[in-house]
Amino acid sequence: MREQVKHPAEENPEELHDLRVTEPKTWAAGMRAVTAAMDDVLHETGPIRGLKALFKMNQKGGFDCSSCAWPDPDDDRSPIAEYCENGAKALAEEATTKKLTAEFFAANSVADLAKLNDYEIGKKGRIAQPVYLPKGGTHYRPITWGDAFKKIAGHLNALASPDEAAFYTSGRTSNEASFMYQLFVREYGTNNMPDCSNMCHESSGVALGDTIGIGKGTVTLNDFYDTDVIIIMGQNPGTNHPRMLTALEKAKHKGSKIIAINPLHEAGLMGFKNPQNVKGVLGITTQLADLYLQVKINGDIALLKALELLLYNAEQQEPGKVFDHAFIADKTTGYNQFINDIRQYDVNDLALEAGIPMGQIEQAANMLKHTRKIIICWAMGITQHVNGVDTIKEIVNLALLKGAIGIPGAGLCPVRGHSNVQGNRTMLIYDKPFPKQLDKLQEVFGFNPPHEHGYDTVETITAMHEGKVKVMFSMGGNFLSATPDTAYTADALRKTKLTVNVSTKLNRAHLVVGEESIILPTLSRSDKDVVNGEEQFISCENSMGVVQISKGVLEPISKELLNETQIVCELAKATLGNRTVVNWDKYANSYDEVRNVIEKVIPGFEDYNVRVRKPAGFYLPNAPREGRFENEKTRNKAPFSVTKLPENKLAADEYVLMSIRSHDQFNTTIYGMEDRYRGIHNERRVIFMNVNDMAQAGLEAGDKVDLFNYHGGVERVARLFLVVPYNIPEKNTAAYYPEANVLVPINSVAERSNTPTSKYVVIKIRKHIG
CATH class of the missing domain: 3.40.228.10 (Dimethylsulfoxide Reductase, domain 2)
Structure with a gap:
């Protein structure tokens, strides 16, 4: 049995707070949701800035919430609050007035920041300028945008093959930025485009x-x-x-x-x-x-x-x-x-x-x-x-x-999770593109994109671990905390030559990095996006295929921020130089120009600039919605499937663990230490268990335990969790992620989709010693 070695920086510190447990709720929302949302917004943004943004979030002509992808009503929307508690908390996180400048990074080493939990890291504030961590360095230090692009381009052009780089995308990235991102990556020469879809839908x-x-x-x-x-x-x-x-x-x-x-x-x-x-x-x-x-x-x-x-x-x-x-x-x-x-x-x-x-x-x-x-x-x-x-x-x-x-x-x-994760895929963010999509790119732009399938998220982690990927570029997200097998993934990231993160706020992925690391700060959804004196807007696609405007209303917290499309275009110019056939400046200066070319490449976006300006946006084509199944393999009929019943067998001392979110988080962003619907207060290191299982194992409420997974002959350990009795089936357990991600094996994935099996992790539970 090989034990997986962990380092202190990889995950939340193994420390407990003062857990308080109350009866779980039988209903959601209520006035408590309103007060909880307002508390966060007012604390982070102040009343004027916060309320200005709230009244524009998810409204026609306003900006799209940066959390979930639930659709807005086509017709009338609530004039009071077309958002939820967690949407307001997401706004508070990105619209905060706290900012991280050169002085902050000079005063806080990477090692010291890694000792904080994810909640504390996230609450530090918005990143206000590009920063660079040199090889052997202990602190991030300022770097100009030009030098940052030059350094990244130098690494990319020094690789033996474009396939030695991988380019991750989170679901926050707009349609326009996503399209330009995949365009750059494919002209550069690879389909290594892992994204958050690989881990969810x-x-x-x-x-x-x-x-x-x-x-x-x-x-x-x-x-x-x-x-x-x-x-x-x-x-x-x-x-x-x-x-x-x-x-x-x-x-x-x-x-x-x-x-x-x-x-x-x-x-x-x-x-x-x-x-x-x-x-x-x-x-x-x-x-x-x-x-x-x-x-x-x-x-x-x-x-x-x-x-x-x-x-x-x-x-x-x-x-x-x-x-x-x-x-x-x-x-x-x-x-x-x-x-x-x-x-x-x-x-x-x-x-x-x-x-x-x-x-x-x-x-x-x-x-x-x-x-x-x-x-x-x-x-x-x-x-x-x-x-x-x-x-x-x-x-x-x-x-x-x-x-x-x-x-x-x-x-x-x-029901999709992140706000534009479906739009990313529509914009060709995919490691397995279809030939007709690549042919269209070639027809419109004049270069021959690579046709070989690239790495998805799990494959990228493995490739980094094996030394096959040397540069890891992340467009948003918190790659380390979102992915499975935390210690394995951290080890993989440390083996790279360069990690780059385009981010709004600090997260753990900035603290577990390659030999060199760069953070490029970008605008948030609620920020005004002004290019050459003209306010721009982006667009997103929700869970139900509606594409609509998102236009920020707040003054950015720093003048040194670029929008994501500008970042992509400047990086493309620096990397590709005279090799490029794309007019990157044209697209960097105008989202309208980006949308004009998207409609030439992607079906369903005809008259994009006209239709997206309609108050409720427009629906993309959806043949099954109209009763048609465009399935060439089965002559345009939907096939019934014959599936196998899974064998869910456990040993006497084994349990199944599923990772879950608390109510005070969205994906890897932790808003607070409360999960009031489940009655958990001031703690996240808990494991929910059936009372009969507790009795059988000799455990009581509040006992300290360690959790073990042995998939593939590797011992994975999540230490120091508190047992909470809960209404859950026998032999089933649950714990919050990212704390539980260390137990999710990198090589336990869904058949065909290669999605990590975060909802079915076989574990053993032992009392914590010490």
Whole structure:
């Protein structure tokens, strides 16, 4: 057994605070959400700056929230608050008046900053100027923009091959910057473009691409107000997509039923106190879930098969009244093979595997039996498993049986996390580009882009570790804290020659770096973006394929910030020199020019500059939404899939761990130390356990434990966690990330999508000694 060696800088310090535990909530939001949001905004920005931004966030002509990708209403938007608590906290983080100058970096070494936890690091403020950490250096020091670009270009041009560099993208990056970024990377000569999609909805993209012909969802926001049943799987909207609660409340008022499927009882799936209406202000709760199916971790595919089998049995009793046979005949293929497979299962065995009483599964089937108007939503609880792609294909199977795609009030809804992660992929940020996309780039720009597939996120980490990638460039994000196997990833980053981060704020990825490191500070969503005296705007794509304007309103905290498109264009000029065939200055000076060329390359963006200026933006083409499946492999029909039931076997002393967010964070950004919906206060190093498992293991509430993973013969350890009894299935546990990421093996990934299996980590739990 090989032990993985960790260094102090790699993750949050192994130290505890004063944990306080209260009863978990059975509802989300309420007036407490308003006060919590206002506290953060006022503390970080002051009242004038903060309120000015809040009233423009997610409004037509305003700026897009930098957190989740839940869509804005097409029509009227709330004049009071078209944002949620966590959106306001995200704004507070980026609109803060605190800034990091040369004096800050001179006074704080990298080693000292690494001793802080992620919350403390993030609260230091906005980075105000470019800084550079030389080889052997202990402190970042100022560097001019010109020298920074020259140094990065020198490293890139000294590589034996462009494939020795990798270029990461976070979901915050705009359409315009993303397009120019991939253009530079491909003219430079590589497809090594890992992105945050690789770690979240890549399984969705693969499964949906294989079946319905497009790696995106099929519903619009208005479909939620014209549906009969909404199924929410592996998703916690109260924390991760809080504005979804308003849509769910409206759906309930219009008569929809909601089935929630989750291993934890999450407040935002049970009830909602809407602070924007009288009932919510008075503390009156709207019940959300009509049926809560507390599935075992990764029991979802067994549950789906059980539902399909019950519906099949009902169809035999009521021929033509349960399945949509006209849809199946006209729009699908493989139905008979699917039915032959599903009939081999025993529904009671499937219920046992899912961990759900048979009566509850029958209740769910009855809710679905006589309607086509079904929306199925899912997120990371579905995608981050070895069988994530298959589970999503099983979701598609259920929708195909019911003909629940391409009609109002029905469809598939993968709920994306970061605000423009879907737009990044649309803008060709992808390590496996399609030949027709590359051919179009060549036609428009005149250079021959590389066709070989590049590295995704997991492959990039492995390649860095093996010395195959020597320069790591990150456009936003916190690569170290977002990725799996923290110690392995940190070791990989340290083996590079140069790491570069385009960032707004300090994070741990700036503290675990290559031989040299550069931080390039950029504008945030809420900042005014002025180029040559003219205010610019960017655009983003939300979870439902709407592209709209985002225009900042605040004065930037420093005059030394560049927008992301400018950074890309200046780097391209410095790196490519006379080799380039692209007029980078033209695009650096005008987003309109960028949009003009995007419409020449990417289908669906015709008249981009005209349509994006419409108050609510425009929808991108979506064939399944219109009842068409552009799947060339199956002659434009959606195939049913025959999937395997996963084997979720554990030894007597093993448990399954899933990583989760607290309510006081968004992705790797920690807003505070509270998770009030789950009743956790002033602490993050906790592990949620079933009380029966605790008793069996001789553990009590508040005990200190260490967590171990032994995948692949490597001992991975997360030390010093506190045990919290919780309503979670037996042998299932949960802990917050990034603290739990050290346990996620780099070589445990979803089949086909290569997504880290952060929701299914086999662990052992031992009492902490010391």
